[in-house]
Amino acid sequence: xxxxxxxxxxxxxxxxxxxAWSDLPQDRLANGGPVAALAARLVPPGTRVLVAxxxxxxxxxxxxxxxxxxxLRSHPDAVALxxxxxxxxxxxxxxxxxxxxxxxxxxxxxLDPVESVEGTRLGWDGVLARLATAVRPGGALLLHLDNxxxxxxxxxxxPWYARRDDSAWEIGGVLDRAHPANRDQLRERLAVVGLRxxxxxxxxxxxxxxTALLDADxxxxxxxxxxxxxxxxxxxxxxxxxxxVLQDPARLAxxxxxxxxxxxxxxxxxxxxxRPADAxxxxxxxxLPVALVQTGRPGLGVLEVLHGPSGWRWGLxxxxxxxxxxxxxxxxxxxxxxDADALSxxxxxxxxxxxxxxxxALRRDLxxxxxxxxxxxxxxxxxxxxxxxxxxxxALAGTDNVVVDGDRYAVLDPSWxxxxxxxxxxxxxxxxxxxxxxxxxxxxxxxxxxxxxVAGLTVVLGGLAGHDLDRPTVSAAVxxxxxxxxxxxxxxxxxxxxxATDLHAVAPTDPPAGQHSYQQLREAWLRQRExxxxxxxxxxxxxxxxxxxxxxxRRAEATIGLLSGSLSYRVGRLAITPARLAKRGARAAKRRAxxxxxxxxxxxx
Numbered sequence: 001x002x003x004x005x006x007x008x009x010x011x012x013x014x015x016x017x018x019x020a021w022s023d024l025p026q027d028r029l030a031n032g033g034p035v036a037a038l039a040a041r042l043v044p045p046g047t048r049v050l051v052a053x054x055x056x057x058x059x060x061x062x063x064x065x066x067x068x069x070x071x072l073r074s075h076p077d078a079v080a081l082x083x084x085x086x087x088x089x090x091x092x093x094x095x096x097x098x099x100x101x102x103x104x105x106x107x108x109x110x111l112d113p114v115e116s117v118e119g120t121r122l123g124w125d126g127v128l129a130r131l132a133t134a135v136r137p138g139g140a141l142l143l144h145l146d147n148x149x150x151x152x153x154x155x156x157x158x159p160w161y162a163r164r165d166d167s168a169w170e171i172g173g174v175l176d177r178a179h180p181a182n183r184d185q186l187r188e189r190l191a192v193v194g195l196r197x198x199x200x201x202x203x204x205x206x207x208x209x210x211t212a213l214l215d216a217d218x219x220x221x222x223x224x225x226x227x228x229x230x231x232x233x234x235x236x237x238x239x240x241x242x243x244x245v246l247q248d249p250a251r252l253a254x255x256x257x258x259x260x261x262x263x264x265x266x267x268x269x270x271x272x273x274x275r276p277a278d279a280x281x282x283x284x285x286x287x288l289p290v291a292l293v294q295t296g297r298p299g300l301g302v303l304e305v306l307h308g309p310s311g312w313r314w315g316l317x318x319x320x321x322x323x324x325x326x327x328x329x330x331x332x333x334x335x336x337x338x339d340a341d342a343l344s345x346x347x348x349x350x351x352x353x354x355x356x357x358x359x360x361a362l363r364r365d366l367x368x369x370x371x372x373x374x375x376x377x378x379x380x381x382x383x384x385x386x387x388x389x390x391x392x393x394x395a396l397a398g399t400d401n402v403v404v405d406g407d408r409y410a411v412l413d414p415s416w417x418x419x420x421x422x423x424x425x426x427x428x429x430x431x432x433x434x435x436x437x438x439x440x441x442x443x444x445x446x447x448x449x450x451x452x453x454v455a456g457l458t459v460v461l462g463g464l465a466g467h468d469l470d471r472p473t474v475s476a477a478v479x480x481x482x483x484x485x486x487x488x489x490x491x492x493x494x495x496x497x498x499x500a501t502d503l504h505a506v507a508p509t510d511p512p513a514g515q516h517s518y519q520q521l522r523e524a525w526l527r528q529r530e531x532x533x534x535x536x537x538x539x540x541x542x543x544x545x546x547x548x549x550x551x552x553x554r555r556a557e558a559t560i561g562l563l564s565g566s567l568s569y570r571v572g573r574l575a576i577t578p579a580r581l582a583k584r585g586a587r588a589a590k591r592r593a594x595x596x597x598x599x600x601x602x603x604x605x
Contacts, residue, residue, distance in 0.1 A: 010082045010085065010086065010087050010088055011075075011078050011079070011082055011088045011090060012087060012088065012089045012090065012095070013075075013090050013091060014089065014090075014091045014094070014095030015091050015095065015119065016073070016091035016092050016094065016095065016116040016118045016119025016120070017073065017074070017075045017078075017090040017091045017116065017118065018073050018074050018075065018116055018117065018118055019075050019076075020076075021073075021074050021076070022074050022076050022077055023053070023054035023072070023073070023074050023077055023109075023113050024054050024057070024074075024077050024080065025054065025055075025056060025109075025208050025209060029056065029058070029209050029211065029294055031058050031061075031062065031301065031302070032055075032056045032058035032059040032061070032062050033056070033058075033209060033210065033211060033294045033302065034210060034211065034212065034213040034292035034293065034294055034302055035055075035056070035059065035108050035203075035210065035213070035270065036056065036058055036059040036061075036062040037062070037292050037301075037302040037304070037317045038142070038201070038213060038270070038289070038292055039059055039062060039063060039104075039106055039108065039142060040062040040063060040317070041288075041289070041317075042104055042140060042142060042272070043063055043065070043066045043103075043104050044066075044103075045065040045066065046065070046066065046067070047066045047067070047102075047103035047104060048066070048067050048069070048101075048102045048103050048104075049063055049066045049067065049068045049069070049102060049103065049104045049105075049106065050068075050069050050070075050071060050096075050102040050104075050105045050106070050131075050134055051063075051068055051069070051070050051071065051085070051106045052071040052093070052105060052106065052107045052111075052114050052131055053071070053072070053107050053108075053109040053110065053111070053113045053114045054072065054074070054077060054109050054113055055106070055108060055109055056209070057080070057081060057084060059106075059108070060081060060084040060085060061084065066104075067086050068084075068085045068086055069085060069086060069087045069088070069089065069102070070084075070085045070087070070088045070089070071089050071092075071093065071095075071096065071114065072088060072089070072090050073090065073091065073092050073113065073114070073115065073116035073117075073118075074090070075090050078090045091116055091118075091119055092114065092115040092116040092119045092120075092122075093114060093115060093122065093126075093127055093130040093131065094115075094119060094120055094122070094130075096130065096134060098133075100134065101133075101134055101135065101136035101139070102134055102135065102136065102139060103136060103139045103140075104139060104140050104141075104142065105131050105134055105135050105139070105140070105141045105142070106141075106142045107131060107141070107142065107143045107144060108142055108143075108144045108270060109144060110143075110144045110145065110146060110268075111124050111127040111128060111131075111143070112124070114127050114131075115127050123178055124178050124179050124180075125178070125189065125192075128143075128189060128190075128193055129193050132190075132193035132194060132195055132275070133193075135195070135274075135275045136275065137275050137276070137277035138274070138275065138276075138277030139274065139275055140198075140272060140273065140274045140275075141190075141195055141272070141273045141274070141275075142270065142271070142272055143186075143190075143270070143271050143273065144203070144207075144268055144269070144270050144271075145179075145180060145186050145268060145269050145271065146179075146207055146267070146268050147182075147264075147265075147266055147267055147268055147269065148160075148176075148179075148181050149181075149264075149265070150207075150265060150266060150267035150268065151204070151205070151236070151249055151252060151253055151256070151265050151266065151267055152205070152206055152207065152249075152267040153267075154246075154247075154252065154265075155240070155245040155246050155247055155248075155249045155252065155517075156245065156246070157244045157245060157246055157518065182264070183200060183216065183263075183269060183271075186269070186271060190271070190273045194275060194276075195273035195274065195275055196273060196274055196275075196276055197271055197272070197273045198272045198273060198274055198288075199215065199217075199271070199272045199288050200215075200216040200217070200263075200269050200270070200271045200272070201213040201214060201215055201216060201269065201270045201271075201292075202214045202215075202216050202219055202262065202263045202266030202268075202269060203266055203267060203268040203269065203270055204231075204232060204235045204236060204239070204253065204266060204267065205235045205236040205238075205239030205240060205249060205253070205267065206239055206267055207267050207268045210235075210267075210268070210270075211235050211238070211239060211293065211294040211295075212231050212232070212235040212291065212292070212293045212294070213270060213289075213291065213292040213293075214228060214231065214232075214262070214263075214266075214290070214291050215288075215289075215290045215291065216263035216266070216269065217263075218290055219257065219262045219263040220260055220262075220263055223257055223258050223259070223260045223262075224258065224351050225257075225349075225351075226348075226349075226350050226351050226352040226355075226403035226404075226412055227291070227305065227312070227347055227403075227412065228257055228262065228291075229254055229257060229258075229351070229352040229355055230352055230400060230401065230412055230413075231291060231293050232250070232253040232254055232257055232262060233250045233253070233254055233400070234250075234295060235253075235293070236249040236250040236252075236253045237249075237250040237514055238514075240514070241514045242514075242516070243516065244516045244518070245516065245517050245518070246517065246518050246519060247517050247518070247519040247520070248442070248512070248517045248519065248520055251442075252265070253265065254355065258355075272288070287306070287307075289304045289305060289306055289315070290305040290306065290307065290312055291303075291304070291305040292304055292305075292317075293305075295413075300316075300318075300338050300340055300415075301316055301317050301318040301340070302316070302317040303315070303316060303343060303413075304316060304317060305347055308346060310346060311346055311347065311349065312346065312347040312349075313344075313345065313346050313347060314343040314344055314345060314346070314347055315343065315344075316340055316343045316344075318340065334419060334483070334486065334487035335418065335419055335420070335480065335483035335484050335486070335487050336396060336416055336417065336418055336419060336483075336484045336487040336488065337416075337417060337419055337487065338415050338416055338417075339414075339415050339416075339417050340415060342393065342414045342415045342417070343413075343414075343415050345414075347412070348403050348405070348410035348411070348412060349403070349405050350403035350404050350405030350406075350408070350410065351403060351404055351405075352399075352400065352402075352403055352404075352412075353372065353376060353399045353400075353402040353403065353404050353409070354398075354399040354400045354435060354438075356368075356372055356404060357369060357372055357373075357399060357435060358439070358444060360372065361439060361444060361445075361446045361447065362444060362445055362446070364446075364447040366447060366464070369464060370464045370465075372404065373432075373461060373464045373465035373466075374464075374465055374466050375404070375407065375409060376399070376402065376409060376428075376431070376465065377428055377465035377466055377467055378466075379402075379409035380394065380397070380424055380427055380428055380431075381424060384424045385421070388423060388424050388425075389421035389422060389423055389424065390418075390421060390422055390423075390424050390427045391417075391418060391420070391421035391422075392417050392418065393411045393413075393414040393415075393416065393417050393418075394411060394427070395417070395418035395421065395422045395427055396416050396417065396418055396484060397411045397427070397431065398430065398431040398434050398435070399431050399432075399434065399435045400434065401413055401416075402431075416488075418484075419487075422480060423476075425467065425469060425473050426473060426476050426477050426480055427477075428462065428465065428467060428469070429458060429462065429469050429473050429474050429476070429477035430477040430478075430480050430481050430484075432458045432461040432462055432465070432469075433454065433455070433458045433474060433477050433478060433481065434481065435461070436454050436457040436458045436461060437454050437506050438512070439457070440452075440454055440457065440508040441506065441508065441510050441511060441512045441513075441524070442512050442520065443520055443523035443524065443527070448460055450508070450527075450530070451534075452508070453507065453508060454506050454507070454508065455471050455474045455475070458474045458477075459471065459474065475504070478500065478503050478504055479500055481503060482496055482497075482499045482500035482503050483496060483500075485499060486499060508527060508531075509524060509527045509528040509531050510524060511523075511524040
C-alpha cells in the first residue's frame with residue numbers, strides 16, 4: 001500500500017484508482033440538503049464514519065464533528081475532498097483494511113459508484129457485504145437504492161434504457177437480478193449480511209439531489225396527510241422546472257400519495273440499518289425524523305418533522321455554510337420574509353385545501369366547493385384586525401398552505417410571514433387567484449364556463465365564498481403575489497416587475513409554469529384550438545351580421561332613391577317649400593324686431 005505525500009498526504013492509493021474520472025455531483029444543494037442533515041443527526045460527535053462513494057462536499061462539512069474516512073474510486077475527487085476528511089482511500093472497497101470498523105457507514109449515493117472499473121469487480125452484493133463488515137456491532141449503515149419504477153422514470157421523456165452517456169456504467173431495471181428492485185428485496189439482502197433495517201425514507205424528486213426525505217412507513221399509512229401532500233407537490237413541481245417530461249410529476253406524486261403508493265413510486269430510498277449488538281453496546285438512536293425538507297432559499301436550513309407527545313412537530317436544522325449569500329440590499333423592502341423561529345410548534349393535522357377543492361371541482365360538486373370556500377373566507381376574516389387587514393402567516397395563507405380538519409382551518413407552514421398587513425379582500429383574492437390559475441392552466445375539468453379568464457374565475461370563486469370581489473381587487477392580489485414570489489426566490493425590483501407582468505398575462509390557454517409536460521402542453525394546445533374555433537365562429541357570425549345589415553342599408557337607399565323620383569314625392573316637395581320659406585321669413589322678421597326694440601328699452605331704463 002502506498003501513500004502520497006503533500007499536498008495530498010491524506011490520500012491512500014491501494015490500487016485500482018480511476019485517474020481521469022470524476023463522480024462528484026454537478027447539482028449540489030447548499031449545506032448538503034436533507035441527506036446531509038440526516039447524516040449529521042445519525043453521527044454523534046467523535047465517532048468514526050466511513051463515507052463510501054461520491055457525495056456532495058457539503059455533507060462532509062456537516063460531519064466535521066466526527067472522524068471521517070472517504071472511500072472513492074476517482075483520484076481527482078480524492079484530491080478535491082482531501083482537506084475535508086481525515087483520510088481518503090481511492091480504488092474501491094477492496095482497498096479498505098480488513099480490521100477497520102466504523103460507527104456509521106454512509107453510502108447515500110448508492111453502491112454502484114463505490115467500486116472502481118479499474119480493479120476487481122465485486123458486484124452490488126459484494127460491495128454491500130464488504131461495507132457491512134466495516135460496520136461495528138451496534139453501528140449503522142445509511143444506504144441509498146434507486147427505484148427502477150420510480151416517478152423520475154415514469155415522467156422522463158427519454159427512456160432510461162437508451163442512456164449512452166459516459167456515466168452509464170450500470171443500467172439496471174427490474175430484470176437485473178444483481179440489484180434489489182424494491183424495499184422488500186433490499187431488506188432481504190441486508191438480512192443476508194447481518195444488518196437489520198431500522199427506517200426507510202422515500203427520496204423525492206430526483207435521485208442525485210433529493211429535496212425531500214419522507215418516512216416510507218408513514219407515507220403508506222397517512223395517505224391523506226396535508227403535510228405530505230404539500231411537500232410532494234412542492235418538491236416535484238420545483239425539481240422538474242424547465243425539464244421536458246411526459247406528464248406533471250407533482251400531480252402524479254400526489255395521486256400516488258392518496259393511493260397509498262407514494263413510497264413505492266419514489267425515485268429512490270434511503271435506508272438505515274444497524275448491526276445488532278449485545279446489551280452493553282449502544283445501538284442506533286431511534287428518534288428519527290418523519291420528514292426532512294429543503295424549501296425556499298438555502299439560507300434557512302432544512303425543515304424537520306419529528307414525533308411529539310401530541311403528534312408531529314416542526315423542527316429546524318439551521319444552515320451552517322459560511323458561504324451562504326447574505327440578504328440582498330432590497331431585502332428590507334420585500335413583501336414577505338421567513339421566520340425560522342415559527343417552526344417550533346405542532347404540525348396541524350388535516351387535508352390540504354387545494355386538494356379538496358380540486359377534487360370537488362372535478363366532480364362538479366358545487367356544494368362542497370361553496371362550503372370549503374366559505375369556511376376559508378370565514379377563517380381569513382377571523383384573522384383580520386378591526387381595520388380589516390391581515391398580518392403574519394395568515395396573510396400568505398393560500399389554498400396550498402392551509403389544511404382542513406373538519407371545520408378547522410390552519411396554516412401548514414407558519415414560517416413565511418407578510419412584512420406588512422394586507423387587506424382581507426386582497427388576501428382572499430390572492431389565494432383564489434392562485435387556485436384559479438392552477439385549475440385553468442393545469443387543464444382540470446371544472447363546472448364553470450370555459451370563456452372565463454383567470455381573473456373572471458377568481459371573481460366567481462369569491463362569490464361562492466360569499467365575498468363580492470371585483471377585477472381591481474384581483475389585480476391588486478396579483479401584484480401582491482408577484483411581490484411575495486419575488487421575496488421567496490430572491491428577485492430584485494426588475495425581476496419582480498417582470499414577474500408581475502407575466503402573472504397578469506396568464507391565460508386559460510397557457511400551459512402551467514415550470515416543467516414542460518407533453519401531456520399538459522397537449523391539453524393547452526386543445527384549449528387554444530377550442531378558443532380559436534370559438535373566435536372563428538364569432539368572427540363568421542359578426543361578418544354575416546355586418547353583411548346582412550349592409551344589404552338592408554342598400555335596400556333602404558334604393559327605396560329612398562326610387563321614392564325621390566316619383567310624382568307624389570315631387571308634389572309633396574312643392575307643397576312643403578312655401579311653408580319652409582314662410583317659416584324662415586317669420587324667423588328673420590322676429591330677429592329684426594327684437595334688434596330694433598332692444599336700444600329703446602335700454603334708453604327707458
